[in-house]
Amino acid sequence: MIVISLALILVAVALLVLGLASGSSLLLVVSIGASLLAAVALVAGARQAAAGRTSPLREAAADPAPDIPAQHVPPTTNTGESGWRQPPGPPVATASDTDGGTGAVPAYDDEPAAQEVTPEQAVQVSRLPDEVRVVDGRPRYHLDECAHLVGREHEPLPVAEAVELGFTPCAHCAPDTALLSQSGRR
Incomplete structure (x- = not known):
């Protein structure tokens, strides 16, 4: 026209x-x-x-996203389970937890660094059926014998689910290295 x-x-x-x-x-x-x-x-x-x-x-x-599948997040309340598991994130603080009443959220000084892994290793680990241990609200997953689990309530979780929830491997106990070496012997 x-x-x-x-x-x-x-x-x-x-x-x-x-x-x-x-x-x-x-x-x-x-x-x-x-x-x-x-x-x-x-x-x-x-x-x-x-x-x-x-x-x-x-x-x-x-139809904003017809090709993107919806993510299923299972409920953690009223399911008969403990319901305390939450993906890693910044710590939640109450008024008594804050730094001198200033409102600053305390950091985890005792949190180990994340284990360095290649993307290929991360994909291999995410496909393994093995269990790791996670602590509520903490960002790392660990092997059962890790010193960072001592005195903390923790729960077993398949490593694939831990990775999916955003947890990363602990540098202290190096769960990815251990799990990959075990999977090579199977």
Whole structure:
């Protein structure tokens, strides 16, 4: 439509020039008619272009992520289980836990660093059926005999689930190295 409107504008200009040069009022009237048709074609083309741009947006708004599967997060309350497991994150503090009443959340000074693993090793570990140990609210997973579990309530968890929940391997007990070496002997 935009091409048609441009062609009509060129015709209108040519008719205007010819009408003025020859003194013909008929050419001037036809020039004005061509200009009006060009305006109508331009508006129609602009509306079509706008409709073409907004259609994918409307479809996306109606169905925001048709190819992305919904994540299932099992409930941890009223299931008969302990319900205390939560993925790692910043520690939750109460007013009595804060640093001198300033409102600062205390950091875990005793938290071990994360074990350095390659992406390939991480994928291999995430496919293993072995269990590791996690502590509620702490970011690492450990082997059963890890010193960082002493005196803390912990629970067994399949390593694949621990990785999926966002836990990372403890550098102290190096569970990924141990699990990968055990899986190589099977």
